[in-house]
Amino acid sequence: MSTASGPIEYADRGRGEPVLSVHGTFGGWDQGLVAAEFLRVNGYRIIAPSRPGYLGTPLSTGQTFTQQGDAMAALLDALGIDRIIVLAVSGGGPAGYELAARHADRVSRLVQVDGVCIPGPIPGAAAHRFIA
Template sequence: MPTAAGPIDCVVSGDGPPVLVVHGSPGGHDAGAAMAGFLADGGLRTIVVDRPGYFGTPLASGPTVDGQADLYAALLDALGIERAGVLCWSGGGPSSYRFAVRHPDRLTSLVACAAVSRRYVFTGEKGAEKLIMDTGLGRRMLQLMARYTPEKLVEATIAAEGDLTADELAARVAHIVADPDKQQFTLDIAVAANHSGPRRAGFDNDMTQFAAIESLELERIERPCLIVQGTADSDVRPEYSGFAAEQIPGSELVELAAGTHLAFWVHPDSGPVRQQAIERFRSAAG
């Protein structure tokens, strides 16, 4: 989609009040589509983007978090949409929070899931983890695991994204594999977690931008904000959501006990929280 701020890849589907879906780091439209599945079931129109540097969206369309926020507004202009809700996750947080600050008249409601809300420094992977997450071979290995050993990949993903005891991990994996939608979501996100190839430029830029954050000016956000956080998240720690809840006036923080980085979608108690998000998007749209 050409916009006044530059081209951006997006997938638009469904009918109803529009919701912009902003993926994490790494990510892309595939991860965004997994994030957005429950919204379509709730009668909402979804606009899933590739943030700059991911897949077909040039990094030049918005290399900074402010530039990405402005790109979202330009995309809404190009689509003829006056206002939209925003669902963001993890590394999609900084640009989404800045969209709420810089374009408050374009936002109906914000749902931020385990979202980066201040400076975030990535320390990198080592050894086998680097092979899996940072190479084309690792990407292919993840794809093969998702196809042939899905339960093993679910277990590895949940273990890597949360501080769970052995018993908690076994129970969470059993819960996920017993639910086809939750298992598919976990597998989709696991494959999208590799940041080689078409995600490389976006991921590397994200890490540079996030390490340079001084303030996202969260206290200036005026629209309703639901913040969701798993208490055992080892990727974006709970203090990021706690900080956002403290700074954003009138925000609501929902914590999912022993939830990992994927808690909003796969936690045993996440269903009512997703329904709350749907209701917020629908009611805020008027």
Template sequence: MVHGSGGGHDQGMDWARPLTRQGMRVIAMSRFGYLRTPRPADASPEAQADAHVCLLDALGIGKAAVVGVSAGATSALQMALRHPGRISALVLVVPIAWKPGSVVDSAPPVSDEKDAWLLRLLGSDFLYWTGLQVARDPVFRHVLATPPKLIHAASPQEQTRVHAMAERVLPVSKRALGLRDDTRLGKRLGPLALETIPVPTLVISARDDGFGTYAGAEYTASRIPGARFIGYMDGGHLLVGRDEAVRDAIVDWLRSANPQ
């Protein structure tokens, strides 16, 4: 389970806990710069992918399904490219992924000015906590890339889930190094040899994701042989209202790829 921006092993396990109730064993780590995982000089998605494989080695696991969420999808993809023999299935959820310039995105690109504002907010426990207390809707819209109106209209169970995700980012200071890398990640991506990936792949996104993952997700799925794409009209980056359907789709995909 490769967590997204603002995460760590805690976010990864929270996200994947429903899979454990389906009898699946989940391994959740903290990526470079998150919680107690140091950030090395080379913190690229390629280096992170190699570190994921080292983790499997340390645990004595030869092959595993890999789920990458948001910014975590970049190193999950690199695992499939660099170490395909170690992956039984690949799932990319609202992935930060490259797309050709000719592909029209569903969201405007994030400006450098907004990047700088986000980095200030995401570097301070006090500022982020204050934002949650006095301006939670803007935090959902600009930091978590999800339309607040979807959250207000969601079921009590869904509201509890997404508010817990927002609060789980604290202490943000323990995640700041990783967040800084992730905030600018989309501007550093380039094309990948997706057509060479031999791993059964499922890609999921929502058209109104404020980070604009829909176009890149759809393109990625179109280039990986045999991949399946699930695109929702709404849900935002947190896939509000889609949680149960997304988990069911992932469970079905993983079981079909690993019938034993």
């Protein structure tokens, strides 16, 4: 879909209150649908975009997390959605945080599942604990 931020590939499944399912690393709209399937079967509409640089959404649509949050808001504009629940998983966490922080009036609830929130390399103490 064409948006003010650039093209965004997405899937739209189900009926009911909309949920934006922001996928993690190594996925796209397909991973977003899988992550939110439990919501779809319980009456929610799932909108699952491919984040910039994944599948059919070019990286030029949002090279930074801030730009990715803005791109998600641009997708909502293009779809005519004023407010939405956001489910952000793993590597999709930063885009979800930015969307909620920069466009708070658009996000009714933010749910993070193992959302990445530490910028840059893993701190030394954590690296020794988690990297063998």
